[in-house]
Amino acid sequence: MSQIQIIDLTFSYDTHFESIFEHVSVLLDTDWRTGLIGRNGTGKTTFLKLLSGAYPYRGRIRMSEMAEYFPVDIRDARKSSLEVLEEIDPDYEFWRVLREMEWMGMDSAILERPYGTLSPGERIRLQLAVLFAKEHAFLLIDEPTNHLDEEGRQMLASYLSRKKGFLLVSHDRRLLDACTDHTMAIERSSIRIYKGSFQTWQREKSLRDQAELEQNQKLKKEIRHLEAAAREAGRWAGNKEKEKIGHKVGGLKPDRGAIGHKAAKMMKRSKVLEHRMEKAAKEKAGLLKDIETVEELKMFPLDYEKERLVSVEGISFARGDRQILKDFSLEIRRGDRIALKGPNGCGKTTILKLIAGIYQPDEGRIQTGSGLKISVVSQDSSEMRGTLAELEEEAGLDKTLFRAVLRKLDFSRDQFDKRLEEYSEGQRKKVLLAKSLCEPSHLYIWDEPLNYIDIFTRIQIENLILERKPSMIFVEHDSVFTERIAKSAVRFEKDPQSAGFKAVFESSGLDKEQGDV
CATH class of the missing domain: 3.40.50.300 (P-loop containing nucleotide triphosphate hydrolases)
Structure with a gap:
């Protein structure tokens, strides 16, 4: 068991004005089967690439195991599958690769075929077999299900559920539920780790969002009351100040000291209310940053005249x-x-x-x-x-x-x-x-x-x-x-x-x- 420590990570592409990640700190265990989720464009692939050492960054990433990124870019598909195996890992141990292939229901005869003749599912399984056969390797698996059929996805879920640890980017909810025990979510303003699969994250996220929305409504109401109270206190303080220079009442001059003292107390109360209002407003501003709003879409299906x-x-x-x-x-x-x-x-x-x-x-x-x-x-x-x-x-x-x-x-x-x-x-x-x-x-x-x-x-x-x-x-x-x-x-x-x-x-x-x- 070891940990991946990500400390104060900041990264942006040269072509982007804004940072993809800014002062991110996260702790991961390499024994976890972690699903990495988030909207398109939030930096999931970039995060895997940073862990694999592909890009320069600011901050620190500490990990004792070697990070291996999937998929591997094979430029020459004319090579035999055995040559591709050697390209991925020149120091591979053949028996380990065969063991992984057997666990995925693969026939070793495909190693004799040109890599370009393999189906997408066969290529995925071959690459994963080589990478998981490596000792002391932590796999960074980036969207392995694209173009995989239903049977291939089931096979992949079964295989990954038996592995020790990895970080998996996938949008397939059933795959995530079948093979992950932790979920890392890149949310609107933070990165959070949840113990459990996608369904656990979805349930906990929904409860947290609902609590924030309820607290948001409560704070909105409190701010309205505080604004009204502050205005009233300010108005009273202003009126008392005017009495200091007012006319005689019953032939007597107004006690400017007493009136000033009362006006000061009212002004102080007004400032306290204003401070409380600002604090509540700041607290409210901290809410809703990570709530995923799913906007209602439109489409325009036409009704055909015939059946x-x-x-x-x-x-x-x-x-x-x-x-x-x-x-x-x-x-x-x-x-x-x-x-x-x-x-x-x-x-x-x-x-x-x-x-x-x-x-x-x-x-x-x-x-x-x-x-x-x-x-x-x-x-x-x-x-x-x-x-x-x-x-x-x-x-x-x-x-x-x-x-x-x-x-x-x-x-x-x-x-x-x-x-x-x-x-x-x-x-x-x-x-x-x-x-x-x-x-x-x-x-x-x-x-x-x-x-x-x-x-x-x-x-x-x-x-x-x-x-x-x-x-x-x-x-x-x-x-x-x-x-x-x-x-x-x-x-x-x-x-x-x-x-x-x-x-x-x-x-x-x-x-x-x-x-x-």
């Missing part, structure tokens, strides 16, 4: 020698929210692109309702180029509405003048989501919309969809989101009768086989 929006009839689709879909059928009706589930490579994204008209089927047909307006959020945002203004013009967006939605997604105004290629993955995804929310549509086609998106924004979007009830078909590996949003699902399962997958329709507990994929 059926899209009909997919017996389509097949292949890429080269690989048959991706075969004799697949599906119907999307008004009010449907259909989730496509299954392992990576089973054809989920292909189906969305076929429905959106990006691909054309080799066989069968897709009938889209006349005049049907479709809004798409694509899985990949890496090709986004240009400025927000250019995007607004090209997509015909209302600039005021679009930027208001971005602000509600916690997008800072100083980001508006940057080019899209300078945005983080999470920021680019928020741009795509905001664009879709601003497009009045009959059908929303979303492909992994929550990759890189923080937990608070996920909750915002869930609540919006449940309120506005748009017609949707989507792919999303965040199981909490899917369980809350989907009204039905198409699950792709390995077909023992063939080399491909079969599609099973799930709705209200009733399963109905569709066709071979």
